[in-house]
């Protein structure tokens with residue numbers, strides 16, 4: 637049984653409550669932070685749980701402050717859990733040098749390279765340690781678990797679900813980095829965290845994983861057409877092609893004129909929470 641995490645602050649919201657927490661993570665070898673929205677239904681019975689993985693530069697606060705998700709989590713009776721995007725202040729040389737690598741940019745991988753591997757284990761943290769801690773300490777139905785995310789976090793959500801169809805009942809993404817092996821952000825992160833052998837990168841690339849994945853439940857992706865990162869970094873067309881090859885059900889919606897921001901996420905957040913509610917709340 638994991639110790640109850642330290643409550644940093646708490647705020648009532650739509651009849652439920654948002655809590656910001658910190659705890660000592662065995663997986664990431666030091667303090668990690670996360671936030672939780674408990675819907676009003678959680679006061680009387682355990683509820684399904686939906687993890688949101690945030691993008692580059694984010695903390696556990698961005699989604700809670702900007703997405704407007706709480707009113708829909710309250711409507712459908714789903715708990716939201718938002719981990720931070722990386723370990724912080726670990727004293728690793730260069731950890732704060734770039735906004736797209738290191739602090740705020742853990743890329744949801746388990747690093748294998750010497751400099752990073754004792755702390756940057758975000759895949760195992762998100763898939764194993766955090767869900768176990770949540771199941772031990774919050775009123776959730778752990779077998780009813782979904783995952784979604786934005787950009788780097790959209791990549792993370794797709795990877796977690798495709799690799800663990802027995803754990804995740806639903807997945808969706810906003811503007812995910814859909815083929816990280818083929819884009820500059822992904823190549824920078826993978827070469828530093830995972831090393832030069834590109835074979836090991838395939839375990840963290842949704843467009844590769846989907847070719848042999850057993851997930852097969854419907855995936856929802858929203859992508860803005862005016863997204864400043866679309867052509868160079870996100871590559872949803874590569875994931876769409878791989879899904880078609882693999883027979884993976886995918887709804888990829890191009891939203892005319894929307895950019896990469898949380899204004900885009902807030903616009904379509906109800907559709908995503910409903911997508912998860914259909915899978916988790918039946």
Ligand SMILES: N[C@@H](CCC(=O)N[C@@H](CSC=O)C(=O)NCC(=O)O)C(=O)O
Pocket residue numbers: 690691692693694698702735786787788789896897898
């Ligand atoms: N610092 C960068 C922009 C960084 C950025 O746009 N981050 C996105 C995620 S990008 C992919 O993972 C984000 O979610 N930002 C947080 C927010 O609250 O908007 C720059 O200055 O260009």
